[in-house]
Amino acid sequence: MRVLVTGGCGFIGSHVVRALLAEGHTVTNLDALTYAANPANLATVASHAHYRFVHGDICDVPLVRDLVAEADTVLNFAAETHVDRSLLDPGVFVRTDVEGVVTLLEAVRTTRDVMLVHMSTDEVFGSLPAGMEAAEEAPFAPTSPYSASKAAAELQIRAYAETYHLPVTVMRSCNVYGPNQHIEKFIPLFITRALAGAPLPLYGDGLQEREWIYVDDLVAAVRVVLAGLPRAPGVHAIHIGTGERLPNRAVAETICRLAGGNESLIQRVGDRPGHDRRYALDSGRLRARGWTPAVAIKEGLALTVRWYAENAAAWEPAQGAEFREYFQRQYGERLGAG
Numbered sequence: 001m002r003v004l005v006t007g008g009c010g011f012i013g014s015h016v017v018r019a020l021l022a023e024g025h026t027v028t029n030l031d032a033l034t035y036a037a038n039p040a041n042l043a044t045v046a047s048h049a050h051y052r053f054v055h056g057d058i059c060d061v062p063l064v065r066d067l068v069a070e071a072d073t074v075l076n077f078a079a080e081t082h083v084d085r086s087l088l089d090p091g092v093f094v095r096t097d098v099e100g101v102v103t104l105l106e107a108v109r110t111t112r113d114v115m116l117v118h119m120s121t122d123e124v125f126g127s128l129p130a131g132m133e134a135a136e137e138a139p140f141a142p143t144s145p146y147s148a149s150k151a152a153a154e155l156q157i158r159a160y161a162e163t164y165h166l167p168v169t170v171m172r173s174c175n176v177y178g179p180n181q182h183i184e185k186f187i188p189l190f191i192t193r194a195l196a197g198a199p200l201p202l203y204g205d206g207l208q209e210r211e212w213i214y215v216d217d218l219v220a221a222v223r224v225v226l227a228g229l230p231r232a233p234g235v236h237a238i239h240i241g242t243g244e245r246l247p248n249r250a251v252a253e254t255i256c257r258l259a260g261g262n263e264s265l266i267q268r269v270g271d272r273p274g275h276d277r278r279y280a281l282d283s284g285r286l287r288a289r290g291w292t293p294a295v296a297i298k299e300g301l302a303l304t305v306r307w308y309a310e311n312a313a314a315w316e317p318a319q320g321a322e323f324r325e326y327f328q329r330q331y332g333e334r335l336g337a338g
Ligand SMILES: NC(=O)c1ccc[n+]([C@@H]2O[C@H](COP(=O)([O-])OP(=O)(O)OC[C@H]3O[C@@H](n4cnc5c(N)ncnc54)[C@H](O)[C@@H]3O)[C@@H](O)[C@H]2O)c1
Pocket: 006, 007, 008, 009, 010, 011, 012, 013, 030, 031, 032, 033, 034, 035, 036, 037, 038, 056, 057, 058, 059, 076, 077, 078, 079, 080, 081, 082, 096, 100, 119, 120, 121, 122, 150, 172, 173, 174, 175, 176, 177, 181, 182
């Protein structure tokens, strides 16, 4: 395949780029290098003969048109991805997560013969009651500016698929964790702070339930999806979930134990406004294609804690002024009041 990966310098994208190159595919990585990017994630493949990096924006119409024309498959991971930041600065989420997807759709529509595969999230369904799982056809009910942007992108995809008879595959994943995730996200934030013996700011009662997938299992799922992309016009949605659902507090406690810290590091702080209580995906469609997760959450968390403990050089640069300013804005008052 000749794959255009967008957002390849981020967390998930970088794992997928490495896997695609290892399988012999040709990869162009288009990434705007926002604060969330870490080009070091791809240091081991930077000079690979079948890899090319393009520094650019998925909203750049001529650039995207040219790059899409060279590809047979477009894999869109470029996005603003942090719910907390979407409360602080929603505009950039609409721009990248919605306008960026429309830019890709326009390029795919005019090029034809290019398969678009878009990464979405379980958050488009909003909070689900206990016992319920969202199937692929479940109605959207997003509650944050982030999830609303992701849902809006999906509506644009649906409109293009309908209007122009495009085949588009949409993967919706549960929460992903593992090496190389930006340190402001829940699991890396708590790991890096637990390793430093710093307080862990847990929102509200910590009983918000999330479904977790280790990044290697996510990559395996993406490979299964790519191996059988439907070519019939329409939106082909597929859920990537493990069924491993845990309250945030339980994840925080496990991290404390694994990082050699004390659970007293966990500090309950004021909740995030509109914080969804529970996400859960029905991933039967993917499992019917032979995929099952290989890494249970306890094992995955142990691998992840070990990686952050042993690879400080990979993530410490992300602790610069921009991160400190964000952390202060997001948690400064909360920790002070906690
Ligand atoms: N991480 C998760 O738990 C999770 C769960 C479900 C879905 N997703 C989705 O998976 C995708 C990847 O998530 P991630 O966690 O790897 O994200 P990330 O924040 O780690 O990386 C995003 C990447 O996109 C790039 N980017 C941002 N704006 C861009 C633009 N305008 N043009 C080009 N590049 C741009 C950034 O520089 C960065 O390299 C996103 O679509 C996200 O919504 C993530």
